[in-house]
Amino acid sequence: MASKFKGSADFDEQFLTCPVCMLHFRDPRVLPCLHTFCRECLREWATKQQPLECPTCRTQVSLPDQGVDGLRTNFYVNNLLDFAAVKKGAGPGVPCQVCQGKAEGARSWCVQCAVLLCESCTNTHRRFPAMKGHQIVTQENLEASEGVPSSFQRKAFCPKHEDQVLTFYCEPCQTLVCVSCTVVNHSRGDKHNPVEIGSVAERKKRDLQKLIANVEPREKDVRASLNEVERELSELPVSADAAIEQARAYFDQLMALLQDRKKEVVTEIVSRRQEVGKCLETQKEAIEFELAGLTSASEFCKQALEHGSDVHVIEVEGQARKRVEKLLTTPSDLTARPSQVVFSEGTAVVEFRDDVARAGRVQVRHTGKVDASKCSVEIRPAVVNFPNVSLLNTVDQNGQLCSVPKDDVTATLTDASGQAVPTQLQEKGRGFWEIFFWPTGNHRLEVRVNGRSVVGSPFDVRVQSRDTPVLTIGEEGRGEGELLYPTDVAVDMDGNTAVVELGNRVQIFDTKTGQSLRCFPVDGEACGFDMDSNGQFIVTLDNSLLSIGNQAIRVYSREGKLTKTLKPDCIRDPRGVAVLQDGRMVVADRTQQCCLLLQPDGSLIRDIGKGQLQDPRYIAMDESRDLFFVTDINAHKVFVFDLEGQLKFMFGEQGWNEGELYNPTGITVDPAGNIIVVNCDNGRLQVFGPDGTYLRTVATVEGRGPQGIALTPDNHIAVACFNGHCVEFYRYK
Structure with a gap:
């Protein structure tokens, strides 16, 4: 709900008015x-x-x-x-x-x-x-006051202790309570955990910020599409009237012979204009309806953040989340729609006498005319036992993405014997198509648009083993595009792959092509690596025999400029690092055999895992569950802690078989909460469920000394191969 409060005495009466009774709100x-x-x-x-x-x-x-x-x-x-x-x-x-x-x-x-x-x-x-x-x-x-003072908020009192203000929140009960309740009904223990509402409200505010961030892109797209539909509606009468005039001029040349047909076509044009207008009006209504819901939800979250008390924020966050989730899971269709009525002559007048019965055609034209010679197909590497998706872009004569009817696009896949293999074709957005198939061997894919082959069609689709990387970046060396002992890998905000080398350098590559985009030096022997929410690079510097006392955490901008160096007294031998959304960091410290939870300025919040960890190496975060995962190379296990320092569980049995760990190093978490771990010694890249249950093996990285890993946006796992001086990408989904 948006505040229309303007100043010291001006309120928007509509904002304070109930839409039903049209009076000021009552309760x-x-x-x-x-x-x-x-x-x-x-x-x-x-x-x-x-x-x-x-x-x-x-x-x-x-x-x-x-x-x-x-x-x-x-x-x-x-x-x-x-x-x-x-x-x-x-x-x-x-x-x-x-x-x-x-x-x-x-x-x-x-x-x-x-x-x-x-x-x-x-x-x-x-x-x-x-x-x-x-x-x-x-x-x-x-x-x-220029607006409503922050102090102008009714305090919420406890329904059980009417003289007590609600100042605590019992998380297990999900209930606001007062001080007396924390003693009588909600004393701290196994079933109750009252905490001050300030910290809970801050977390809920962050959740509301995320909801706003989730709504805004869709709201922007819907608003843009609404503007486009309104423009097309305004232009529709012009195109229809022009078609009518063309039809009249054409049929006037045929005089009496075509008089009846002329009237039929004009009538059809008018009818089609009504149909198209109705179609556009229907879509406009649906888009306006979704936009109203998105705007209302976004404004409600904003006002809760700007003007709501902690009690209010806590009470409305869950309700707001449900509403936003429902809006985002049932979006309206923003793709192309019929927008014009046009007339075409068909046969020339001099040749038309014998074709009177078929005279004139009325068409509904989609905006933009597809040009098959400018359409493109991206053939992604195919891996055995994995579904494959190739991408088709349909564009018009100006190279702009445009939609076409599904019947005008064909994708034919044949195996080595010439037998057809089933495919699925689906438009995922205006001009973006997915060609889905499940390859069993080498194939050929022919793609046609409006009966014409796309440039490069037919395409060869070669299927490879799961243990063969679909892409390898780098080779041994210090030059551009070369790597020297890579220790960790991350994906930046643009989807590019960033690699940190023990040889004092960070290098950024195009994830699709493997081309080196840029690099910058690191002052020290880099080991751990992560990106913060602003796209900055966070690098830990190893305390090696050659650089004793040089242990530090360095922060570099997206352009590679050193912005700050953190040298907290609490770190001794930093390894892997994971950065939270709020800027806090979890650092694995090999010498101290623990992990360190640090403030953004490097000051220590608490150490975690002392007496439990032997040789911690790499870290992965799952902020949705407030957990982090750390590999212990000597214990051959993965330990799972919460940010309060409590060990939640651990998993891993020493061994070389599937489901077993032997010197685990790199670790990451997928969006479903599954945990991906790589063994350094045998290179087994494995997936475990959120509870540590073994699910499957993705691939085996042979003799490469895998270290840090990362999951890319297109569902590949990037592995920093220390001994192979490269980064290898393996198909994940």
Whole structure:
């Protein structure tokens, strides 16, 4: 919900008005779709309609057991209503609402009691123990404020201890509690864990920021598509009228012979214009509907972050997340649609006498005309027992992506004997197509658009073993595109592969082509490597025999410029590093046999794993579960800790067989929470479930001394091969 509050006394009446009764909100309640209405309006609406639908967006609503009374109160709207009332009623000469003007005029406002007080009554009010926690806002603060003061928020009191403010949150119970509750009903133990609401609210605020970030790209696309549909609607009459005029001119030359056919075609054009207009109007309505939902959800999250109290943020975050998830999982179709009605002559007039029955054609033309000679196909390396997806881009004569009917695109795959192999063809976006198939050997793929072969078609599709890398980057050396003892690998914000070398260098490669894009030097013997949320490179420097006392963490910009060096006293021999979204870091320290949780400035928060780890090497984060994973090369295990330092579980049995670990090094986590680990000695690249259960082996990296690994956006695993002086990519999905 967006705030339309402008200044010290101006409110947008529409923002404070219930869409049902068109009056100021009375006890505003929030539906799961994040739209707000008066409680009584919702009660009346619910008696008239079953199942209940939101009056604004028509989303079906399941009320809680308590009915409308069980819906959450919109605290922010209440605060604005209170503030508007106070600003309107706190002018000169307004009497105190307690002593009825027996003393001087009103000077203050009690947020909890919602009354104006004179100075004498304010002092008396503050002395009452039961009103000790009430928030008093002075007239000076009200007059000086440009907006709603941050202090102008009703404090939330405990329903069980009415004189106690809600200041704690019991995470197992997911309940806000007061100090007394933490002693009586929610004392810390196995079943309860009360924490101050400030830290919980900060986490919820970060979650709301993520929701906004998830909504904004789709909102941008929907808004752009809506503008495009509106433009096409405005241009539709022009193209249709032009077609009518062309048809009339054409048929006027045929005079009486074609008079009847002329009328038929004109009628058909008008009919088609109505059909196309109806189609566009329908899509416009669907896009506007989705845009309204996305905008409402985004604005609601923003206002919760900007104006909501900690209590409010905690209460609405889950509801907001459900709404956003529902919006993003049921998007409307933004792809191309029929947008023009055109007329074409067909046969020339002089040749047309015998074809009168077939005279004239009316077509609905899609924007952009595809040019097969400029379309392109990307053939991705095929791996045995893996599905393969090749990518087709359809473009117009100007090289711009354009959509075409599915029937105009064909993809024919044949095996070595000439037998056809089933394929699936699907447009994933305007001009973007996926050709999906499951290869069993070497094949040929022929792709045609509008009956014409795409440039390069037919294409050879060669299937290789899972143990053969689909791409190898680098060879031994110090030159551009060469590598010398790579220790770790990461994927930057542009999808490129960044490699750190023990030989004091970071080099960035194009993940698709393997071409070196740029490199920059590192002052020290680099070991661990990660990227922060701003795209900066975080590099740990090894404390080797040649550089004793040089252990440090260096931060480089996306361009490779050194921005800062961290030399905290707590580190001795840093190895792998993982950076959290908020900038904190977890560093494996080999000498101290533990991991260090550090602030962004390098100061120590806590050490983790002392007495449990023997030789920690590489680290992977799973912030969705607040866990991190560390490989222990001597223990032949993976240890799993939370950020509080508690060991959650560990897995791994020493051995060379599938599911066993032998000197594990690189580790990463996929979006589903599965854990990918590589053994240094036998090169086995394996996948384990979120609980450490063995799932499968991806590949075997033979004799390369694999170290750090990373998962690329196109589902390949990049492996830094220390002894092979290269980075190898293996198919993951």
